[in-house]
Amino acid sequence: MSIVLGPNRYGKAETRVVRVDRDGPVHSLKDLNVSVALAGDLDEVFLSGDNAPVLPTDSQKNTVFAFARKHGIGEIEDFALLLARHFVDSQPTIHHARVEIEEYAWERVLVPGSEERHSFVRAGTEVRTALVHSEGTGGAETVVSGLKNLVVLNSTASEFHGYVEDEYTTLPPTRDRVLATEVTATWRHRGTATADYGESFRETRRCLLEAFAGTYSLSLQQTLYAMGRKALTERTELCEVRMAMPNKHHFDVDLSPFGLDNPNEVFFAADRPYGLIEGTVLTGDAPDASFAWN
Incomplete structure (x- = not known):
């Protein structure tokens, strides 16, 4: 050998x-x-x-x-x-x-x-x-810009239902939930000739935030794709966006033992375990760059 x-x-x-x-x-x-x-x-x-x-x-x-x-x-x-x-x-x-x-x-x-x-x-x-x-x-050169630890939250306009339910499922479907995540996003430039990386960063970040805020979410996966799609649509210097978005769960607290109702106002914020959603969005003509992310 x-x-x-x-x-x-x-x-x-x-x-x-x-x-x-x-x-x-x-x-x-x-x-x-x-x-x-x-x-x-x-x-x-x-x-x-x-x-x-x-x-x-x-x-x-x-x-x-x-x-x-x-x-x-x-x-x-x-x-x-x-x-x-x-x-x-x-x-x-x-x-x-x-x-x-x-x-x-x-x-x-x-x-x-x-x-x-x-x-x-x-x-x-x-x-x-x-x-x-x-x-x-x-x-050969590649440039990948990005951000991490960007914490965002929508207090409504988010649902989650219609998923697989088996003998171990206890999560109830919801038509109105808090959607929160900590975004790690990276985006690949088409080359190294971007005129102003500062402007590119600010505008790409804006696209991500606007898409998060403006998407009526049926899943965090759907929101991730909408964020990447908006960035690539508006920022033509980019060809690929990768994101990792943990689902920062917010669960309704049962206040009935104290004689109180809870009309979707008081939550327990759980830090773990958490769902981790990862995905890549890219243009159809994205050039190959096998070493770009490693």
Whole structure:
């Protein structure tokens, strides 16, 4: 029986970098978590311990910090592409770079009567994401943007009935329920020539939220598809949307032991177990990009 080395990569995970741009009394803040993974002519590193092809992971970390200073940080997709291309273009043994970035949003704290703009408050739990693959300048590239921890809720306009019922079914059908979920969504760009990744992100997020709010839901699956469909219909720079949406169950509380009714107003919010709905929506002409999501 032969034993061989399969696909491999290595890198520096979760480099936390914060960049403060100081423009007089008005400051701006970028707060990122950057992960890098590199692949190429690395077999001998694994097979014999020959480190000649290796760019140390510490060097990768330092590159993130140096590029934050030299180039600044604009949209995270652009920063990820800049890093990924650098690693492939500058290292002859590296043929493929994967850069994943999470961005944590901060909002300004404004003091009445003051021109100072240097105080911030963390903006909730939502995280913006980007995943870039690059084979170097002129090579194959993909850009996947997204978000996670986006918690949304519809207090009505949601039903769930007509499902399979077997000997273990206890869930009653409902014609009016709370629909809540925590959206993880990623969307693939048709190429790397999107003019403004910031605008693309804001508008795609808007499409997802408007579709969630505007869809009369018979299932969370139906809502997921409506959200992806609206994003792809309105944002022509995109070709594929993937979503994971756990069903954050809200169950009516029985208040009859206390002599009270409950006309669909008081709920128990259960965090687990939960239904997990996952799905992909794509255009009919979506180009193949087998490594885009990995």
